[in-house]
Amino acid sequence: MLAIDPTLLALHARTGPMTSELVRVPAAHGLGLPQVPARLAPASTVSSVCGFCATGCSLQVHLAPDGQALNLAADPAYPVNLGMACPKGWEALTPLAAPDRATVPLLRDSAKIINHKSLIQNNPSPLQPTDWPTAAATFAARFKAIQAAHGPHSIACLSTGQIPTEEMAFLGAFFKFGMGALHLDSNTRQCMATAATAYKQSFGFDAPPYTYADFEHSDCLVFVGSNPAIAHPIMWQRVMMNKNAPRIIVLDPRRTETAAAATDHVSLRPKSDLWLLYAIAHVLLAEDRINRPFIENHTTGFAEFAAFLVAYSPERAAPECGIPADEIRRLARLIADAKAASFWWTMGVNQGHESTRTAQALINLALITGGIGRPGTGANSITGQCNAMGSRLFANATSLLGGRDFKNPAHREHVARLLEIPAERIPTENSWAYDQIIDGIESGAIKGLWVVATNPAHSWIDSSRFARVRRKLEFLVVQDMYSTTDTARLADLVLPAAGWGEKTGFFINSERRLGRIAKVARPPGQALSDFAIFQLLARAWGCAELFRAWTSPEAVFQILKKLSAGQPCDITGIRDHAHLAEKGGIQWPYPASPGMPNDQCPMPNSAAGTVSDHSSLDIGHSSFRAAEPAQERRLFADGKFFTANQRAVILFDAPRPLPEPPCADYPFLLNTGRGSSAQWHTGTRTDKSDVLRKLAPRSLIVEIHPADAARLGIADASPVSIRSRRGEARATAVLTATVQPGQLFAPMHFEAVNRLTYPAFDPHSRQPSYKACAVRISAATDLNQNSSG
């Protein structure tokens, strides 16, 4: 048994098999790759944009000779991440190897029967493996039967911000043009709907104006409801690279990691942002620190805004915000004194009951100070999901392909012509939003639901309601990498999908940069890319003919180029996926110009002749005049916006009170949000990595102020129970003064949290307000927190 290993006999074994395991070797190429252990030495590498958040970092995947991923490192050549990645990016390959991957389609026997009584009785038969032909045929037969019985709009689809743009477009086109359905929304409703709506209303197009270099060029960065230090660490890297010794102002009720690193932390009362931002605008006006020429030349609505602001003095806002009036004046002056102030917001703004107006209050501050279009300025939404931006333009959900309007006959005609489909196939009305779809299920208007790469049973606000309304569905299809997500467990049919790293396509990041993802691993079993699944389902549905040109992600990329032509998001100048890889990603707009080779200057020196018939894009932007477009470009340098009159619109409304304020029974306000850099949303992927699990709390925690805890007899690290009017969650108390008295904070990554949240929605964006619900908290005696699930 024991072949005598010489190292076993050595008195001092400085070498041997175990030592060799970790001995690092220089890369064979000698081209600057970091050293790795010999068993992981790559034969080649390929760059692929990360599939978690919208920062859009490029990862350098290390490949074995057969093209299979071995390992990865951050990509040093990419303009976004400059050789860095957050823990999720470093661990991006791990979730692919999880043992609970969906490998074959799964179908409940009961779901084969049109009668759905067995499900209503809450006694469904188990999910059983089946084959793809059966799965696809069942998909078509069941949804068609529902449509036949209840009308074409009785089926709905909840999609994602996590799949490549080509797949999103295919899904949207297939669902609406092929299946004849209407109600398609995606989980981007939960994160970016507000920013999209705010930009659309204010700028005339959903166009975040900035580029990441603005983090470095600004001398006053105002972060509102944003914690980039852990939520977007690679954007925070750019802030730390800023050489201007900038003011960093953080508006956040919590002293977050970002607030701790800021020069000025304003711990305002939750959801009082609108008051504070109006009061700052009031001060800017009162002290005449505004840019009147810019306002006069490039905006509409200022006079009304000025009249409106009279009522929002710092003294009036101070008690609403919990901030002294003088502090508000000081903040206004810091912004006014800056050469290049920039405003950045994330979910703290987007998820609110008056979120669109809050985002627009930031846009208004940028507009009235003329802080837009210049380096280091802008009202800039930091996006959540890796392809939320792709979804916003090409998912065919809220807007018609390419950022168009379903209700506009000319837009429908144009898209129909480009896609060579009958115009009647295109819906003439808008889809319901996510919350309206859930309501529709409850009311019985929606009988069938298709969920693609998202997990509403965990993530939707007031989540126990989702499980409840699910019983009213006759047919639920979940298409996911894992058969174990909270939602997949409820499904009648599970379609096994390939994940990031197992397919190709492009994402669009926060700064409008298209980046390519590469196929570096084989999915397990019979899992197929979402793209291939849509191809299969289109055949089963009998509408494959409509999509005869949609043969591959590369082919769809060419279709999307055509759809973008003349729109602000014009990408006709991008050759193909390889072009994206060669250039380190390309920001939209990137229009082609007649007679120019695609990979050269996409824009002529003169604007003449390039504005197509239905364009709202003014291409006089200075950044497009360069022979080669810069790697980092921002919009609106010329002050011309995408509205009909090329002026930005100043929009505002009076602040409204919290929909569910704390009261005697529920005296605490619960805030939720990103808990650590190692967790992503509902954890279906990040929980599969041992390393990422180590870097995050094991189970739900809740932060409580020590004074509150002392009053309630809650000890640090002790079990507590949190109750709202909708449910209960067990958690471990974390005593910290980083939350204010009367407030609690819980990370959103744990399923129990959304049993508590209150379903309030912004009226414009219909985005849920996850960050403010009334709860009570008490010490729990039960040590076993898992028992409450």
Place this chain on the structure above:
Amino acid sequence: MPFPTPSSPSESDPLATRYPLPATSLGLDPFLAALLADQQTLQTPVTRAATAHALQPSAWRAERFRELIPLTAPAPGQQYAFEVDLDACSGCKACVSGCHSLNGLDEEETWRDVGLVYGLSALAAPLADKIINHKSQIINQTVTTACHHCADPACLNGCPVLAYEKDPVTGIVRHLDDQCIGCSYCVLKCPYDVPKYNARLGIVRKCDLCHGRLAAGEAPACAQACPTQAIKIVHVTPSAPTPYDTVIRLPADPAYTQPTTRYVSKKTLPAQLHAADADTLRPQPAHLALVILLVGTQLALGLMFAASLPAPSSPLLAPVAAALYFTALAASVAHLGQPLRAWRIFLGLRRSWLSREAVLLGAAAPFVALTALLPFLPYVGSSLAKTAPSLSSLSNLIGHWSLVIGHSALGLTTLGVACSALIYIDTRRHFWRPANTFTRMGGTVLVAALAFLSAPAAALVLGLKLFAEYHFLRASPVSARLHAGPLRKTSRARLALGLAAVVLFALQQPWFGFLLFAAGELVERVLYFRAVDTPKMPGQAA
């Protein structure tokens, strides 16, 4: 991460094997077959085309590394050390993942950790109102930590086989993976929770400051992975007084091991900081093999003592002692991750109590075995005289030297058991302080001895021991909370078994009493291990 690479997709996943592709679907639907085939095809030509682009920025790396690592080797008297800029550290934890991936660690293995400290004021309820008005006093500081590459490393000093070396030039504390026997003593010795046991290999592994990268002018993996350049490598003079403890309060007196990591900040952090995980209860491993080793050798020693007195109460005492003793030794070997390497255990005699314990208990073993034979020697001798006269002389020889053998067994075992206690005392953990450790372990020996000399005395001493165990908890709040919380059931079992043994001893039932007593001591020792306080660098909440 190192990606677990299957050689073929069907082997990669048990589910795929369990649910093979239905032949019909492939045969009947070429379209589906094409989709599945395409899905399993990796596009190597395309990736090669992109490779050229990806590999350009070697100059970028070299430039960045120049800011992160010194250009020269440390001067005499100096060594390499981590310097952490607390003002730059934002808690993103990329350092942990970067280290894990670029060093090819096992899936669950990490050599770096990122924690959080709060200002103490953040926890003092009466100060809460002041905090509201002085928000800048709320400290919320993330801290990244790896091995401190101490000037006087506790791991190195405790290792029984010299599997740690401190590089004379760089000062890097390196672990010799092929030398390690997997005893995990370094895990107990390090006050910063640095060495990590790897069950797959049966050894401990830890940060080696990426010495090979440094030698080649490359920054350590954590430093190159930090988006905010918070981690640098610097030269330090370990003997000079360090500003270490003034910035981040350490879990141990820096004078103990002289950690070299420098934490720097332009802010003034409060004198008292509270780690976010300070109140998180972390029951430690029970180390059942060590429990059996300790309790077995200590019971054996007590019984041997009782057996060594004139007119022992039973001739079985010495054989029972020997049986316990050898069970204990077998357990000690079973505790090791790499028992075949254990022959090197004597190497650490100069510094390691573990080495001393192993050598002494090993040396005592033959004497313990012979002692067990002594009571039977007269019978054995007379029967041997008839059947095998040559062996009879050996038996006589043993009989002749019985006193020496008995005293050697007792003496060596006593010394070995004392070393056992010192192994734990030397970790400087508060719960394992000398009073508690000696009382528990000495108490086991004493009660075992008294059980067969004077059972009521044994009852009395065991009663006192039980009292002492709970008395010592008072001064160890973490251990007390563990006893009252997650270890509640174990703690109750210990008390029940102990009290039952007291009653049986009081009723003059030495054998029954001894059985329950022994069981109670095993549970007591489980608590000794599980309830120990474990100093570590700040971690995250829960």
